[in-house]
Amino acid sequence: MAKKNIRNFSIIAHIDHGKSTLSDRLIQHCGGLADREMAEQVLDSMDIERERGITIKAQSVTLFYDARDGERYMLNFIDTPGHVDFSYEVSRSLAGCEGALLVVDAAQGVEAQTLANCYTAMDMDLEVVPVLNKIDLPQADAMRVAQEIEDIVGIEAIDAVQCSAKTGIGIEEVLERIVKQIPPPQGIDEKPLQALIIDSWFDNYQGVVSLVRIQQGVLKAGEKMKVMSTGQIHGVDKVGVFTPKPLDTGVLRSGEVGFVIAGIKDILGAPVGDTLTNAKDPSDQALPGFRKVKPQVYAGMFPISSEDYEKLRDALGKLSLNDASLFYEPENSGALGFGFRCGFLGMLHMEIIQERLEREYDIDLITTAPTVIYRVTTTDGKEHKVDNPSALPPVNLIDEIFEPIVEANILVPQEHLGNVITLCVEKRGVQTRMAYHGNQVAMTYELPMAEVVMDFFDRLKSTSRGYASLDYQFKRFQASHMVRVDILINGDRVDALALITHRDNAEYRGRAVVDKMRELIPRQMFDIAIQAAIGNHVIARSTVKQLRKNVTAKCYGGDVSRKKKLLQKQKEGKKRMKQVGNVEVPQEAFLAVLKTSK
Numbered sequence: 169m170a171k172k173n174i175r176n177f178s179i180i181a182h183i184d185h186g187k188s189t190l191s192d193r194l195i196q197h198c199g200g201l202a203d204r205e206m207a208e209q210v211l212d213s214m215d216i217e218r219e220r221g222i223t224i225k226a227q228s229v230t231l232f233y234d235a236r237d238g239e240r241y242m243l244n245f246i247d248t249p250g251h252v253d254f255s256y257e258v259s260r261s262l263a264g265c266e267g268a269l270l271v272v273d274a275a276q277g278v279e280a281q282t283l284a285n286c287y288t289a290m291d292m293d294l295e296v297v298p299v300l301n302k303i304d305l306p307q308a309d310a311m312r313v314a315q316e317i318e319d320i321v322g323i324e325a326i327d328a329v330q331c332s333a334k335t336g337i338g339i340e341e342v343l344e345r346i347v348k349q350i351p352p353p354q355g356i357d358e359k360p361l362q363a364l365i366i367d368s369w370f371d372n373y374q375g376v377v378s379l380v381r382i383q384q385g386v387l388k389a390g391e392k393m394k395v396m397s398t399g400q401i402h403g404v405d406k407v408g409v410f411t412p413k414p415l416d417t418g419v420l421r422s423g424e425v426g427f428v429i430a431g432i433k434d435i436l437g438a439p440v441g442d443t444l445t446n447a448k449d450p451s452d453q454a455l456p457g458f459r460k461v462k463p464q465v466y467a468g469m470f471p472i473s474s475e476d477y478e479k480l481r482d483a484l485g486k487l488s489l490n491d492a493s494l495f496y497e498p499e500n501s502g503a504l505g506f507g508f509r510c511g512f513l514g515m516l517h518m519e520i521i522q523e524r525l526e527r528e529y530d531i532d533l534i535t536t537a538p539t540v541i542y543r544v545t546t547t548d549g550k551e552h553k554v555d556n557p558s559a560l561p562p563v564n565l566i567d568e569i570f571e572p573i574v575e576a577n578i579l580v581p582q583e584h585l586g587n588v589i590t591l592c593v594e595k596r597g598v599q600t601r602m603a604y605h606g607n608q609v610a611m612t613y614e615l616p617m618a619e620v621v622m623d624f625f626d627r628l629k630s631t632s633r634g635y636a637s638l639d640y641q642f643k644r645f646q647a648s649h650m651v652r653v654d655i656l657i658n659g660d661r662v663d664a665l666a667l668i669t670h671r672d673n674a675e676y677r678g679r680a681v682v683d684k685m686r687e688l689i690p691r692q693m694f695d696i697a698i699q700a701a702i703g704n705h706v707i708a709r710s711t712v713k714q715l716r717k718n719v720t721a722k723c724y725g726g727d728v729s730r731k732k733k734l735l736q737k738q739k740e741g742k743k744r745m746k747q748v749g750n751v752e753v754p755q756e757a758f759l760a761v762l763k764t765s766k
């Protein structure tokens with residue numbers, strides 16, 4: 169395809185503004201799928217994504233569009249995730265594009281997440297094309313929302329295309345705008361190959377599949393390619409595009425986006441952000457790649473059954489291949505045995521990884537309370553990074569603890585402003601900016617990251633009836649009065665239950681965990697004391713009273729088989745327990761800490 173007839177674009181949209189529906193419509197309009205195949209949304213391909221209705225991994229699809237000017241165009245659409253946890257993946261997808269559609273729900277208006285992603289696109293010099301979706305809704309107000317886009321985003325939007333991805337109105341106009349407004353890619357086929365790896369994933373039959381954007385040169389099946397960071401050389405087996413079904417084309421030229429399969433079996437063989445080049449005539453320069461994202465939330469993941477340890481290591485390895493932000497290293501806990509300390513972008517990311525491990529890899533897990541990274545200076549003048557409460561130095565050696573602070577941008581309609589401000593204050597937030605745009609209020613807060621990553625997003629949504637939206641990024645470390653709260657069971661400190669919290673919240677959280685544990689730990693043959701303590705100072709305590717439990721007492725008579733069955737059942741129940749000293753603690757109790765944030 170001539171370069172002037174290629175368009176590479178992404179869609180930027182807030183969750184639920186209709187990105188998936190619109191992309192399916194575009195695919196349908198260009199004849200990529202039969203009607204019956206449209207029943208399933210195509211681009212959200214992972215099970216979990218479909219169930220939660222959110223888009224996580226970048227995917228791509230190549231469409232052929234016969235435009236009104238009589239020319240045929242190749243449209244490469246690269247999907248982007250919409251959730252606040254995944255904004256780094258957005259910049260990854262955008263790196264393969266010259267333009268982006270900014271899809272805004274014509275009833276809801278602009279939301280914070282859209283804003284952040286839009287600025288990323290503008291920073292990368294992409295052409296941003298506004299699209300007002302859902303104009304079929306009676307409450308849609310295209311003029312108001314167009315004005316909002318101009319005021320808040322700062323791009324021209326008065327003659328923005330209006331469409332309904334649901335009914336199909338305006339879809340052809342959207343395609344026309346893509347062709348007219350987004351510039352074609354640059355790049356010269358005759359130069360040495362440079363292909364940027366946008367995404368890589370593991371396919372059980374074909375090995376590693378990579379989605380690439382060819383910046384210059386040509387990538388051909390049958391030739392040899394080199395992975396620039398490692399110098400490894402592989403024979404190129406297959407090259408093609410997703411239409412959305414994989415279609416072998418045998419070649420990808422500069423400016424094009426498609427997949428490459430080169431029999432790479434090692435899951436680290438084609439890292440995202442790396443550059444592929446031709447082995448015979450290599451480029452001497454790698455592409456800039458992506459900003460490395462650092463995990464922000466850490467938690468321990470332990471297999472319930474210790475036999476699953478190797479399986480867990482293998483699964484984490486596979487998941488981290490196309491998820492550069494997933495971090496893991498071995499961790500050993502006194503209470504939970506061998507497992508991994510894992511780092512995530514946020515709580516949603518953590519939940520998704522946990523679900524995938526349980527569902528796709530069939531591993532039962534215990535996850536410990538998530539924590540952010542603290543910077544700790546000790547009296548010997550050293551500085552430590554602490555991502556695990558149990559690794560916090562003893563109180564008497566600590567000089568100061570610094571906690572991460574984020575800058576959060578919040579957009580909220582005026583009627584919910586009071587509630588949102590109350591929430592931010594409760595979360596120790598400090599307002600730094602506030603501006604009115606029509607009915608919307610844009611605020612900037614500095615908030616402790618620990619407060620934001622826990623349940624802030626959910627609380628924000630519920631306190632504003634779903635209307636407030638949020639975007640945040642790390643700003644700096646700040647000295648804070650943080651303490652470690654230990655949980656003791658019959659005098660034994662349980663490392664997996666320790667948590668770091670602000671001194672002002674310590675009593676509340678200690679009390680909440682102790683109460684929750686008391687509900688969850690079953691009575692045993694002796695009293696169980698549960699305590700929360702800061703150093704040696706106990707801040708909350710509670711007792712699970714003893715009970716002599718005789719499960720077989722109900723079986724009068726000599727029915728041995730029934731007695732055996734009951735004993736067997738009791739034994740199975742025990743498998744889901746962890747032994748702490750002489751106390752059996754059920755798995756749910758380890759999760760209690762998660763549910764007691766304030």
Ligand SMILES: Nc1nc2c(ncn2[C@@H]2O[C@H](COP(=O)(O)OP(=O)(O)OP(=O)(O)O)[C@@H](O)[C@H]2O)c(=O)[nH]1
Nearest residue numbers: 184185186187188189221222223250302332333334
């Ligand atoms: N009335 C109306 N509803 C629409 C339109 N487009 C999408 N929807 C509905 O809006 C909801 C969200 O649409 P999705 O396409 O799943 O939204 P999304 O932005 O892809 O969401 P994520 O995948 O989570 O990023 C669905 O219930 C759609 O049926 C439209 O033009 N009109």
